Amino acid sequence: MRFALSEDQAMLQDSLAKALAALSPLERVRAFAGDLKDRGEDVWQGLSEFGLAGLAVPEEFGGQGLGLLEAALASEALGAAVAPVPFMGVVLAPLALTRGGSAAQQADWLPRLASGEVTAAVAMSEPVAGARDDAGVTALGGKLAGKALFVPGGMAAGLILVADRTGGLHLVRGDAAGLGRSLMPGIDETRRLAELTFAETPAEPLGNGRDLLDRLRDAAWVLLAADTLGAAQTMLDKAVAYAKERKQFGRTIGSFQAVKHLCAEMAAELEPARALVWYAAYAFDHAPDEAALMAAHAKAHTSEIGRFIARTATEVHGGIGMTDLLGLHYWFKRIGLNRQLLGGPERVREIAARLQGLAA
Amino acid sequence: MDLTLTPELAAFRDEVRAFLDAHRHEHEAGAPKDPKAWQRLLIAHGYAARTIPREYGGYGAEPDILKGRIIAEAFIAAGAPRGMAGQGISMLVPTLLEVGSEDQKRRWIPPTLAGDIIWCQGYSEPGAGSDLANLQTKAVEDGDDFLISGSKIWTSTAAQAQMMFCLVRTEPDKPKHEGISYILFPMDTPGIEVRPLKTMTGQAEFNEVFFTDVRVPKANVVGGRGRGWQVANTTLKHERGMLGDPNATEARLKALIELMKAETVDGQRLIDNPVLRDRLMQLQARVFAMKFNGLRTLTDETAGLARLVVKLQGCELNHQVAALAIDALGELGVLYREGPHLRAKGGWQWNYMFDLGLIIGGGTAQIQKNIIAERGLGLPREPKVVGA
Numbered sequence: 001m002r003f004a005l006s007e008d009q010a011m012l013q014d015s016l017a018k019a020l021a022a023l024s025p026l027e028r029v030r031a032f033a034g035d036l037k038d039r040g041e042d043v044w045q046g047l048s049e050f051g052l053a054g055l056a057v058p059e060e061f062g063g064q065g066l067g068l069l070e071a072a073l074a075s076e077a078l079g080a081a082v083a084p085v086p087f088m089g090v091v092l093a094p095l096a097l098t099r100g101g102s103a104a105q106q107a108d109w110l111p112r113l114a115s116g117e118v119t120a121a122v123a124m125s126e127p128v129a130g131a132r133d134d135a136g137v138t139a140l141g142g143k144l145a146g147k148a149l150f151v152p153g154g155m156a157a158g159l160i161l162v163a164d165r166t167g168g169l170h171l172v173r174g175d176a177a178g179l180g181r182s183l184m185p186g187i188d189e190t191r192r193l194a195e196l197t198f199a200e201t202p203a204e205p206l207g208n209g210r211d212l213l214d215r216l217r218d219a220a221w222v223l224l225a226a227d228t229l230g231a232a233q234t235m236l237d238k239a240v241a242y243a244k245e246r247k248q249f250g251r252t253i254g255s256f257q258a259v260k261h262l263c264a265e266m267a268a269e270l271e272p273a274r275a276l277v278w279y280a281a282y283a284f285d286h287a288p289d290e291a292a293l294m295a296a297h298a299k300a301h302t303s304e305i306g307r308f309i310a311r312t313a314t315e316v317h318g319g320i321g322m323t324d325l326l327g328l329h330y331w332f333k334r335i336g337l338n339r340q341l342l343g344g345p346e347r348v349r350e351i352a353a354r355l356q357g358l359a360a
Numbered sequence: 361m362d363l364t365l366t367p368e369l370a371a372f373r374d375e376v377r378a379f380l381d382a383h384r385h386e387h388e389a390g391a392p393k394d395p396k397a398w399q400r401l402l403i404a405h406g407y408a409a410r411t412i413p414r415e416y417g418g419y420g421a422e423p424d425i426l427k428g429r430i431i432a433e434a435f436i437a438a439g440a441p442r443g444m445a446g447q448g449i450s451m452l453v454p455t456l457l458e459v460g461s462e463d464q465k466r467r468w469i470p471p472t473l474a475g476d477i478i479w480c481q482g483y484s485e486p487g488a489g490s491d492l493a494n495l496q497t498k499a500v501e502d503g504d505d506f507l508i509s510g511s512k513i514w515t516s517t518a519a520q521a522q523m524m525f526c527l528v529r530t531e532p533d534k535p536k537h538e539g540i541s542y543i544l545f546p547m548d549t550p551g552i553e554v555r556p557l558k559t560m561t562g563q564a565e566f567n568e569v570f571f572t573d574v575r576v577p578k579a580n581v582v583g584g585r586g587r588g589w590q591v592a593n594t595t596l597k598h599e600r601g602m603l604g605d606p607n608a609t610e611a612r613l614k615a616l617i618e619l620m621k622a623e624t625v626d627g628q629r630l631i632d633n634p635v636l637r638d639r640l641m642q643l644q645a646r647v648f649a650m651k652f653n654g655l656r657t658l659t660d661e662t663a664g665l666a667r668l669v670v671k672l673q674g675c676e677l678n679h680q681v682a683a684l685a686i687d688a689l690g691e692l693g694v695l696y697r698e699g700p701h702l703r704a705k706g707g708w709q710w711n712y713m714f715d716l717g718l719i720i721g722g723g724t725a726q727i728q729k730n731i732i733a734e735r736g737l738g739l740p741r742e743p744k745v746v747g748a
């Protein structure tokens with residue numbers, strides 16, 4: 001028994017972080033955020049060459065066939081770099097196709113997902129987080145009708161997985177008739193959200209029943225938790241670095257207990273959360289009985305400690321922490337989006353209680 | 361990450377479970393019927409004093425973190441009491457093993473493990489709390505002996521203990537960290553007075569101890585004269601490992617869940633109150649996080665920071681679990697001591713109060729934050745006040 005990353009896992013995370021430092025430094029993120037025509041294709045291209053696109057695709061379809069723990073480590077690295085990459089579909093689409101797709105669907109999509117030629121998005125906000133503004137999709141006779149909100153990566157995806165009101169999943173081609181997309185401008189400009197509309201849109205059913213959607217939900221929660229973990233770690237690192245360098249009253253501010261204790265509190269919250277996220281990802285692959293509960297706790301808990309770290313790290317920076325010049329706000333907003341997406345902590349905790357029979 | 365047990369470890373787990381099943385009638389309500397006999401039984405099977413050499417009364421196994429963990433989990437699952445864990449066994453014995461003389465090890469370790477000698481720890485003083493190295497209790501040379509004068513505070517079990525391990529100042533002219541010695545003496549030595557220190561719980565979990573010319577042989581110094589600070593840090597390391605133990609927190613959370621399922625208000629179960637339930641789920645996430653953090657500290661060499669946060673986070677979390685129990689109990693939460701309406705013999709109330717002591721003791725939360733920031737994050741120390 002070993003509760004630690006393997007050498008390969010640590011190397012994956014480390015080399016991805018290095019690749020991101022070259023492909024997507026803060027200036028690149030800033031350019032993406034400021035220009036809606038910028039689709040970040042160079043970043044995606046570079047990451048596909050790195051192998052990110054095929055991370056969760058089985059080897060026989062040209063991918064690497066890695067598990068959710070590796071995917072979570074990648075998600076953490078992307079969060080740490082606030083990379084403008086819609087990562088959720090990279091993991092969830094292969095997962096859904098592998099677990100619920102027909103042989104034809106797998107052969108059709110998985111090789112193209114592995115190469116990065118096609119990107120995927122998952123529309124499941126309504127059955128997971130609850131429907132707002134009358135959103136929701138109805139499936140009838142191989143056609144979809146309705147609208148789906150808050151779809152990360154939905155503006156550009158060539159393959160869209162859509163969950164209908166009953167929890168059934170459908171595959172929709174990016175060029176399908178009757179598919180409409182519009183941007184939902186939001187606080188986190190590093191990941192764009194789409195509103196998708198369906199009018200007599202042709203779709204293929206994927207898998208059967210709610211169970212597959214629940215597994216996609218669990219995986220998505222773990223990925224969001226890992227993204228927050230990475231973003232929060234960067235905010236803490238930046239706060240500590242600033243506290244070591246900034247002088248007031250003739251001393252580095254990090255020597256004042258008022259400041260150093262804020263840093264210690266952030267670290268004390270972050271470290272145990274890391275173990276929880278690792279375990280939730282591990283459970284998804286190896287301990288299915290615990291997977292849903294651990295995913296829910298990882299999502300809700302990182303949302304809480306993420307909020308604390310996002311505001312505290314900003315505060316350690318003083319006024320400069322608020323400025324666009326420093327850019328700390330990209331991490332602040334990234335953590336904010338992860339918190340709300342696919343259920344805020346109160347909703348997710350209620351599901352955690354239900355999973356244990358503690359709530360009706 | 362590989363959390364599966366090897367066949368050897370799985371067999372070991374089955375062995376521990378079989379032992380616990382065979383001996384389940386020797387304890388009730390989490391306490392052994394005959395504490396010394398239970399202790400002997402556990403040592404004989406290697407479930408207490410596991411890694412302590414046989415010549416000192418232990419079981420003599422090689423250190424194996426995972427087997428230790430398996431034992432802990434099996435005992436919790438069975439509701440069985442662990443071996444004795446007073447300050448003698450958990451702090452003095454490891455210290456003697458590390459720095460004691462052969463004579464000291466043979467003389468003190470076996471009766472301590474057997475439960476025949478209870479120890480108390482003489483560290484803190486009225487003027488030496490967080491700044492422990494400022495201690496002033498003095499030991500003046502007199503032939504082959506020291507004469508000890510001064511006082512100690514926060515001394516748990518001093519009223520029951522036969523022996524004390526104590527920090528005294530033997531070299532008053534040296535810098536404060538270099539003038540301290542670690543010394544052992546019987547509590548019935550003339551010149552020692554113990555006064556119980558009653559706390560907010562209504563009980564005296566601590567004592568004050570006063571020394572007036574207490575005569576102790578120089579041979580009772582452990583680890584060398586003037587080396588007491590280093591020796592004490594050996595012991596404190598063991599104490600911090602004890603405080604904030606995630607296994608204990610997990611057991612407490614389970615008890616809270618049972619409480620919230622069993623208790624009703626206006627006929628509604630406490631668990632059916634969405635506000636209380638949400639707080640419970642928040643704490644459950646934290647308990648899991650600390651549990652996995654604990655597993656990680658056992659087997660991940662990159663877990664330095666994860667280790668440093670255990671005392672701070674674990675003690676705080678214990679207090680929050682007790683606080684939710686009090687809140688969930690509502691007006692019943694104010695009852696204490698005895699009475700037909702009292703729940704769990706007032707254990708939640710006692711924990712809620714006493715846990716504050718654990719947040720403060722063994723290095724306060726604020727000292728823990730200094731340690732995390734300075735050793736874990738590399739932030740600069742507070743500049744020293746001139747003359748302190």
